[in-house]
Each structure stands twice: as structure tokens, then as C-alpha cells.
Amino acid sequence: MPTYSHSKLACFENCPRSYFYRYIEKPEVEKVESIEAFLGCRVHEALEKLYRDVKMQKEVSESDLIAYYNERWLKNWHENVTVVNPSYSAENYRKVGEKCLRDCYKRYAPFNDAVTLCLEERVSFYLNGEGNYRMQGYIDRLARREDGTFEIHDYKTSLGRLPMQENLDADRQLALYEIGVHNRFEDAEPENTELVWHYLAFDTEFRRKRSRQQLEQLKKETIELIKTIEKAEEEQNFPAKESKLCMWCEYQRVCPMQKHIFETSQLKANEYLKEEGVTLVNKFVQLREQAREIEIELEKVKEALFEYAKRKGVEIIQGSDYKARVKITRRVKLPKKSDPERKDLEELVKENNLWEKVSDLNTNALLKLLENGALPEGVAEQIREFERLEEEKRIYLSKVKEMFE
Ligand code: SF4
Numbered sequence: 001m002p003t004y005s006h007s008k009l010a011c012f013e014n015c016p017r018s019y020f021y022r023y024i025e026k027p028e029v030e031k032v033e034s035i036e037a038f039l040g041c042r043v044h045e046a047l048e049k050l051y052r053d054v055k056m057q058k059e060v061s062e063s064d065l066i067a068y069y070n071e072r073w074l075k076n077w078h079e080n081v082t083v084v085n086p087s088y089s090a091e092n093y094r095k096v097g098e099k100c101l102r103d104c105y106k107r108y109a110p111f112n113d114a115v116t117l118c119l120e121e122r123v124s125f126y127l128n129g130e131g132n133y134r135m136q137g138y139i140d141r142l143a144r145r146e147d148g149t150f151e152i153h154d155y156k157t158s159l160g161r162l163p164m165q166e167n168l169d170a171d172r173q174l175a176l177y178e179i180g181v182h183n184r185f186e187d188a189e190p191e192n193t194e195l196v197w198h199y200l201a202f203d204t205e206f207r208r209k210r211s212r213q214q215l216e217q218l219k220k221e222t223i224e225l226i227k228t229i230e231k232a233e234e235e236q237n238f239p240a241k242e243s244k245l246c247m248w249c250e251y252q253r254v255c256p257m258q259k260h261i262f263e264t265s266q267l268k269a270n271e272y273l274k275e276e277g278v279t280l281v282n283k284f285v286q287l288r289e290q291a292r293e294i295e296i297e298l299e300k301v302k303e304a305l306f307e308y309a310k311r312k313g314v315e316i317i318q319g320s321d322y323k324a325r326v327k328i329t330r331r332v333k334l335p336k337k338s339d340p341e342r343k344d345l346e347e348l349v350k351e352n353n354l355w356e357k358v359s360d361l362n363t364n365a366l367l368k369l370l371e372n373g374a375l376p377e378g379v380a381e382q383i384r385e386f387e388r389l390e391e392e393k394r395i396y397l398s399k400v401k402e403m404f405e
Contacts, residue, residue, distance in 0.1 A: 123180030
């Protein structure tokens with residue numbers, strides 16, 4: 001039976017195709033690690049070490065913490081760490097990690113606000129009582145305050161922006177961990193469990209509680225999501241969902257959405273412009289531009305022909321090889337769906353029980369009723385107020401025949 005985690009579910013939600021690659025097909029791709037993920041790991045390691053040392057009654061200074069972080073940074077650095085944003089270097093990110101840790105140290109030292117129960121701890125549980133829908137996750141830090149309150153801590157190093165109130169209230173990850181904690185500790189209840197998010201890059205902490213009802217609702221929603229994933233697996237339906245996350249996706253070189261972009265990004269400038277796909281797209285864009293210009297020009301010439309025909313009082317205009325028959329007819333029309341008077345007309349039609357007769361207001365059907373005198377005179381008069389005359393203009397071309405052909 002498969003086990004799910006918040007990140008596995010989020011992977012499917014973000015892009016079903018990447019879920020397919022990561023958890024089902026597992027294609028051989030060069031392992032890359034984004035600088036953001038690398039930074040997150042190093043900061044997590046440093047905080048884990050810090051709280052372990054505190055637990056062991058070992059004093060840790062701010063400089064010890066930073067030294068450990070930098071040591072781990074150097075030791076783990078590898079050439080496949082990718083920096084997507086060209087405005088920043090790996091060194092910028094390393095400094096961000098340092099700042100996160102310094103701020104955290106200043107804010108929480110001497111780290112005795114609660115007793116740490118476990119660090120980077122795995123929790124697993126079933127979402128329903130029947131042994132189905134198994135979930136697991138790793139809690140960054142689980143602590144208990146003197147008053148018995150459990151705290152589930154999560155350390156974020158994301159640089160984007162702080163979450164909105166509603167994002168925290170809807171956050172699934174820590175709430176799922178809470179279900180795991182309630183399973184593990186008999187005295188843990190929704191009433192005495194707090195979820196704590198540390199947005200380290202912003203030196204900001206958020207705390208929330210979940211009610212019993214909210215946790216039950218979360219279980220239901222998560223089961224529904226798992227059922228959707230199982231259905232996708234049955235139908236082998238994992239559409240690619242392009243988003244800015246593609247920039248960090250390790251499956252770019254196999255995914256149909258990004259494969260060509262990835263391949264061409266590896267080409268030198270002179271090779272790139274000769275590549276078949278690039279050439280075809282460029283040609284297509286160029287022709288479409290020309291077609292648009294021609295379309296505009298064509299409309300202008302048509303208008304000029306109508307104007308010429310009216311001015312000269314002619315219907316056929318002779319060209320060199322073709323002649324143009326210009327036809328202008330005037331027709332009675334009623335307001336279209338996009339016209340502002342349409343709503344009033346619809347109300348009038350409904351009030352007079354004509355809606356069905358004119359198939360949800362087919363204006364041609366309504367005009368036909370008018371023409372055939374099939375409407376009571378008072379109603380016909382009111383509808384006629386909506387009428388307007390519109391010109392329909394057409395041009396028919398035909399080849400000019402030689403006189404004695
Ligand atoms: S490159 Fe983008 S669309 Fe393709 S699998 Fe990755 S996230 Fe999905």
C-alpha cells in the first residue's frame with residue numbers, strides 16, 4: 001500500500017507530470033539541486049545540531065552555530081547545485097542562511113522556552129481507521145512547553161514573501177503532522193497543540209491552532225486528493241502543468257513542456273538559430289505577423305470599395321483581371337448578446353411567455369414571429385422598439401471574361 005506525504009501530494013497538485021516522473025516512471029536524469037533546497041538543508045542541519053546540543057546541556061554560541069553552518073555548506077557543495085536567478089550568486093544565498101541563523105539565535109537564545117521532544121522526527125499514521133491512506137512526514141522540531149502545550153515547529157528558508165493569514169489557516173503540512181503527533185502522544189489534543197512556522201528569512205514566527213473539526217475536514221480532503229491521484233494512476237493521466245516551478249524542475253530534459261527549451265538552452269548562439277524547431281517557430285511568427293498586416297490592409301481596401309460603390313452609385317467595379325461585385329443590403333436586426341439593450345429585450349420576451357418559442361432568445365426566430373404577425377400587436381410594438389437597421393456588406397470577385405472568349 002503506497003504511503004503519502006505532504007510533499008508527495010503537493011507534487012501532484014503542482015504538476016501531475018512531475019509526480020509521474022518522480023514517483024512512477026523515475027527516468028534517469030542528472031540529479032540537480034536548487035540553491036534554495038541546498039540552503040534549506042544546511043540551515044535545517046544547523047538548527048538540528050543547535051537543539052541537540054542544547055538538549056545535551058552543551059553551550060552553543062552564535063559563532064559556533066555559524067561555523068557549523070559554513071562547514072556543512074562547504075562539505076556538501078557539489079557542481080549540480082543550480083542557481084536559477086542570474087541576479088544572485090551562491091555566495092548571496094550562503095549569506096542569507098547565515099542571517100537566518102543569526103536572527104534565530106538572537107530571538108530564541110538560550111533556547112529553553114520549551115523542552116525539545118524530537119528533531120527531524122518521522123511521524124506516520126492512517127487517515128482513516130481502516131488501515132488505508134497511510135501518511136508520513138518529518139517534523140523539524142517537536143517541543144513541549146511547561147504548561148503541557150505541544151509545539152510543532154517548521155523552519156522555512158523561502159525568500160519569496162510571507163504567507164497571508166488564509167495561507168496559514170489552510171496549510172496542510174503542519175496540520176497533517178499534528179494528526180501524527182496526536183497518534184503518538186496520548187495527551188496531545190487539538191486544544192493543547194500549536195503549529196509554529198518560522199519564516200527565518202523574514203525573522204518572523206506564526207502560531208496557529210487547529211480545531212478537532214478542522215482536522216477531521218483535513219483528513220477527508222486529503223483522502224479525496226489521494227483518490228484523485230489513484231484515479232490518475234489507473235488512467236495513466238498525468239498532464240504536464242507549466243508554471244514558474246518548471247525553472248527548478250529536475251525533469252525539464254524529459255518533460256514535453258520543457259524538453260525543447262532545455263535542449264536549445266544548451267546550444268551555442270550560431271547552432272541555436274539553425275535548430276529546426278527554432279527556425280520553424282520563427283518562420284511561423286514572421287508569417288503570422290505578415291498575415292495580420294495583410295488582414296488590416298484588406299479591410300481598408302474593402303471599406304474603400306464600399307465607399308467608392310456608394311459614391312459612384314455602382315454595384316460592379318471593374319479591375320484588370322477581376323471585377324468586384326459590391327453588395328450592400330440593409331437588414332432589420334435585434335440586439336446581440338453583447339449589446340447593452342439585450343437584457344431589456346430578454347425581460348420583455350420572458351414577460352410575454354415567448355422565451356420557449358424563440359429558443360432562449362434566438363433573435364432570428366423572434367424576427368420571424370414579428371414578420372409573420374404571430375405576436376400580439378402590443379408586444380410586437382414593444383419589440384419593434386429594439387429593432388435597428390444594419391448594413392451587411394459583401395464583395396464577390398469574379399474573373400473578367402474577354403469579350404469574345
Ligand atoms: S518541467 Fe514543468 S511541466 Fe514539466 S514536469 Fe516539471 S514542473 Fe511539470
